[in-house]
Amino acid sequence: MRGISAKSLDEVLAAVSAAGTGSGDLGVELFDIVATLDREPALRRVLTDPSTEAEAKAGLAEQVFGGKVSADAVTVLRVAVSGRWASGRDLTDGLETAGVTALVAAADSAGQLDDVETELFEVGRFVRSDGELRQVISDRGVPSAPKSELLSGLLGGKVSATTLALASQAATARTGSFERVLTAFGVVAAERRSRLLAEVRVATELGEDEKTRLGAALAKKYGRDVHLNVVVDPSIVGGISVAVGDEVVDGTMSTRLEVARRRLAG
Template identity: 25%
Template sequence: MAGEEPIVSGMASRYANALFELASEQNAIDSVAADLGRFNGLVEESADLKRLVRSPVFSSEEQTKAVTAVLERAGIGGIAANFIKLAAHNRRLFAVGDMIAAFTALVAKARGQASAEVTAAQPLSDDNLNVLKDSLKSATGKDVSLNVKVDPSLIGGLIVKIGSRMIDASLKTKLQSIKIAMKEVG
């Protein structure tokens, strides 16, 4: 529709849209979303896998071979595995996190949900995730799917991005604000 902002744009969007169409045709959106979420979790947990995914040093063949082994070991197959292997083969593995986030946003939109990117200083417990989902649901009036990343540099707290809104309640930002305020006073 005219005037409507796209959820995502660029290369990640093209890959995510193609994957979403394929998963829709095969009635596999839920399984693909679950597999991509598991792969994203593996990348977040493993420094070696994160390096493999992000580093331009590895060749397409090396990335494809390594990712294939990781996917097999994690029990991720089908459309999601083929998608990740294709990204590796096309030298786009560095953007797979953005592709997964874009796919998640498309799934959320199709379900009438909102999609939120949450960055936390440490992994969130299931109770914390449920409280956050409930809070965001009451604020937006929609069910909210969460894409959670961990960034220890935040020290504490959260950064939540939902649509065009961002709420930064991280300790890092609060400390920076105090530092700036103290410089102005002194």
């Protein structure tokens, strides 16, 4: 976000921070508010109307949502609707970001942030590996509730409640595809500790010492801590491939063999 929306988002995130990091309930409630505002565009337009006094919009928001969500959620919402947004969509996008931030903060407070980062990556791989599942989750014509129920049935008990809530929200595909949004949520989690995300592909599982050395080398290269998401892929034969953002360093044996084959073929 830019301009007035970026300033308003900063104020909303400050309100989330002020609410504390006790549990992820605030994040889920903010997602529920987003869903309501997405379903009710007329209400969203009123709450972002620049000609309406901020206090009047805050009062309306409290009237609509008060008693349905916690006091903390109402406080964050009051701050959001009191701000100025370039569009009604920016308001709901900002509230979604606030929900992600609240969930990530709660996971960090509970010492579960590392697990959440890894789980988000694995959930993305899991959905991509099943063509039928990927099609259903990616279909914007399928309502969010059935998608959430499907993910709960498949992932419940296998990932944390935080990861499941984030995956379910990503499945709404409000700002892009499921995979793109899930990746963006992973970035928010990494940035909680000012870290980067690295996808590491190897032929066999790395030992803890190897992970530690690789993490230290990448941290030295990028000047920031790096969270490793390791993918074991026997097809690469040997070596290692590391992707950090758009930068990929491919030192796998399969790639080297393919390059050699192409050279020999002329």
